[in-house]
Amino acid sequence: MADIIQLLPDNIANQIAAGEVIQRPASAVKELLENAVDAGATEIKLIIVDAGKTLLQVIDNGKGMSETDARIAFERHATSKIRAIDDLFRIKTMGFRGEALASIAAVAQVELKTRRAEDELGTYIEIENSVVLKQEPCAYHIGTSISMKNLFFSVPARRNFLKSNAAEMRHIIDEFIRVAMAFPHIFFSLTSNGQQVFHLETGNLKQRIVQILGNSYSAKLVSVKEEMDYMNVYGFVGKPETAKKTRGDQYFFVNNRFIKSAYLNHAINTAFNEMIAKDSFPSYVLFIDLDPSVVDINVHPTKQEIKFEDEKIVYAFVQAAVKHALAQFSIAPSLDFTL
Ligand code: ADP
């Protein structure tokens, strides 16, 4: 019998791997916005057509890429962000896996325009099914634009799994908000089918929360701020009256990365204790900054789950910080502690 095992060609391996990173248009939104943040952009624009099924474009004014980097960026495991495994535990960037652009290029038609400050001309690249169709110099402003067209055009089974435009758009807005909330000093905009959905001028965290979650929060945010030797927690919790019947405005960030943690959510719920009804959910936007060496963010490709070296300490610290903030607010409810 002949041997039967073969290595998959790169473009097929890429398409398979892409499924982990890019499940829907919103996953591309997260990856492309994070790349723009990592590139040091101060302005990031997201343009969507048909909930990202037809077009999804991110334009940034970050540091751009050289001609060679622009090409290699689409290879799998191509990253400028880590060099060795230890770097994962010192990481300051949102990305590090070097998989996003390769995945996007494996399942969509992609156009890149990019230029660095030191280059007179930028680079234009067209790529489809992991194959570069065109690469040429082009005039462009400093920064990068990546357009992703016709997501999953070559994987019809996956395209059929996409939900209605309304449902996919909700996912896109969720991801957009999660990034925009964490970087209030960056301008973000989102347009969908030519309509402006968000236009977020730069400001402080409180201003960004109000821009995103609405004016009803402007006098209802209680500041949280607590420091320990290797960990800070800061941000805002909504006054008890902002609690909702459905899990709504709850945002947790670890080193600026949005994460889901039922465990830490519980810490906050218990800090509110008697102040809100048993069946309602407090509102919060909280950030924990801690030494990257005590957290493992490489648990899942989307990095929304993380592992703390000592989860109990983080739990107790967050709970205490929220309790402390709420206690100050309830001793003198007429004073505004939100500043
Ligand atoms: P990762 O972000 O994990 O490094 P990506 O596939 O998302 O992997 O990106 C690959 C590389 O391409 C990045 O490490 C970065 O050097 C470069 N890159 C991607 N997007 C941008 C951008 N908007 N501006 C500048 N460089 C970028």
Ligand code: MG
């Ligand atoms: Mg990335």
